[in-house]
Amino acid sequence: MTAFHYATTLEETCALLDDGEDTMVYGGGTAVQILLKQGVLFATDLVDIGGVAGLDQIEETAKGLRVGPLVTLRRMETSPVVQRVAPLAAEVYGRVANPRVRNTASVAGNIAHGDYRLDPPTALMVLDATVEITSRRGSRKVPAREFFVDFQQTALEHGELVTGIEIPKQPESAGAHFAKLSSLAANDWPAASAAALVVEGSRGKREVRLGLGALSHVPVFLQFETTADTPVDAVVEAAKDAASPLLEPIPDVRGSSDYKRRLGLVAVEEAVRNSWKEGSDDDRRTSFFGRRRRR
Ligand SMILES: Cc1cc2nc3c(=O)[nH]c(=O)nc-3n(C[C@H](O)[C@H](O)[C@H](O)COP(=O)(O)OP(=O)(O)OC[C@H]3O[C@@H](n4cnc5c(N)ncnc54)[C@H](O)[C@@H]3O)c2cc1C
Structure with a gap:
C-alpha cells in the first residue's frame, strides 16, 4: 500500500524524498494515478506538493521565462506571456493529449515522467531550456538537452525534485x-x-x-x-x-x-x-x- 504525504514546504518535501527508500513526488497525478491503478507503481510513499506555496508561478525574466513545477500544461498553452516570449513552447504544450490531461498535468511531472514520446521536451530542447533540480543538498541546473538520460530515466537522483524550468526568450526572427x-x-x-x-x-x-x-x-x-x-x-x-x-x-x-x-x-x-x-x-x-x- 502506497502512503500519501501532503507537504506544505519545500524543505519538508526534500526531507521526505531523502529519507524515504522509494518515495516519489505527486504532481498533477495524471501518470501516477494510471500506474497506481494498473498496480505497476512500486513507490512506497508519494509526496503531494500541491500544498507548497509558490510552485505554480510563470515569471518573465531578463532572459525569458521561469516556470514553476506545478504550472499546468494548459496554462503554458494559454498564458499570453508564454505565447509572447516562447510561442513554440505554448504551441507544443497545447498539443499534449487532451484538455482534461492538460488542465491537470504539471510541467515538472511531464518531464520527470521521462517518457521518450513526450511532446514538450522537443520544444524545451530547441529553445535551450534548463531544468532546476532541488534536494536537501541544494539546487543544480541541468540543460533540457541532458535531462533525458536513458529509457524512462532522467537526470533526477535520489532525494531530488524538479523546482523550475527556465526557457530563454525565443528570438523574434527565428x-x-x-x-x-x-x-x-x-x-x-x-x-x-x-x-x-x-x-x-x-x-x-x-x-x-x-x-x-x-x-x-x-x-x-x-x-x-x-x-x-x-x-x-x-x-x-x-x-x-x-x-x-x-x-x-x-x-x-x-x-x-x-x-x-x-x-x-x-x-x-x-x-x-x-x-x-x-x-x-x-x-x-x-x-x-x-x-x-x-x-
Ligand atoms: C490519456 C493520456 C494521454 C497522454 N498523451 C500525451 C501526449 O500526447 N504527449 C505528451 O507529452 N504526454 C502525454 N501524456 C502524458 C502526460 O503529459 C503526463 O501524464 C503528464 O505530463 C504528467 O504530469 P503530472 O503532473 O500529472 O505528473 P504525475 O503523474 O504527478 O507524475 C509523473 C512522474 O513525474 C514525477 N514527478 C511529478 N512532479 C515532479 C517534480 N516536481 N519533481 C520530480 N518528479 C516529479 C512523479 O513522481 C512521476 O514519476 C498523456 C497522458 C495521458 C493520461
Whole structure:
C-alpha cells in the first residue's frame, strides 16, 4: 500500500524524498494515478506538493521565462506571456493529449515522467531550456538537452525534485514549427514528432535545431549550421540526413520501427520546411521596402 504525504514546504518535501527508500513526488497525478491503478507503481510513499506555496508561478525574466513545477500544461498553452516570449513552447504544450490531461498535468511531472514520446521536451530542447533540480543538498541546473538520460530515466537522483524550468526568450526572427504525427487518434501520443527552430546567426549563417519525440528510447536533439541563401529543399535534405542515423523507434501499437522511422522523416520535413524563411532578414527588409516603393 502506497502512503500519501501532503507537504506544505519545500524543505519538508526534500526531507521526505531523502529519507524515504522509494518515495516519489505527486504532481498533477495524471501518470501516477494510471500506474497506481494498473498496480505497476512500486513507490512506497508519494509526496503531494500541491500544498507548497509558490510552485505554480510563470515569471518573465531578463532572459525569458521561469516556470514553476506545478504550472499546468494548459496554462503554458494559454498564458499570453508564454505565447509572447516562447510561442513554440505554448504551441507544443497545447498539443499534449487532451484538455482534461492538460488542465491537470504539471510541467515538472511531464518531464520527470521521462517518457521518450513526450511532446514538450522537443520544444524545451530547441529553445535551450534548463531544468532546476532541488534536494536537501541544494539546487543544480541541468540543460533540457541532458535531462533525458536513458529509457524512462532522467537526470533526477535520489532525494531530488524538479523546482523550475527556465526557457530563454525565443528570438523574434527565428522560424519555428512543431509537427506531431499520430497513427491512432488526433490527440493520442505521437508516433513521431519534431520541433524545429531556425535561428538567425551573423553574416548570413543560420542554425537549424531539431527536437524529436517518439523516435528513439529518449527525446533526441540535433542541430546543424547552414546559410540563409540555401534553398529550402536542400535544408530539408540536410535535416533528414542529420536525423536519419539517430532514429531508432520502439515498435508498438502505433507502428513498427520501420513505419515510425519513415514517419519521423516526414515530421522532420514538415517542421523544417515550415520554419524556414526564404532569404535573410536583410533580403526580406529590402523586398518589403521594394514593394512599398512600387505602390
Ligand atoms: C490519456 C493520456 C494521454 C497522454 N498523451 C500525451 C501526449 O500526447 N504527449 C505528451 O507529452 N504526454 C502525454 N501524456 C502524458 C502526460 O503529459 C503526463 O501524464 C503528464 O505530463 C504528467 O504530469 P503530472 O503532473 O500529472 O505528473 P504525475 O503523474 O504527478 O507524475 C509523473 C512522474 O513525474 C514525477 N514527478 C511529478 N512532479 C515532479 C517534480 N516536481 N519533481 C520530480 N518528479 C516529479 C512523479 O513522481 C512521476 O514519476 C498523456 C497522458 C495521458 C493520461
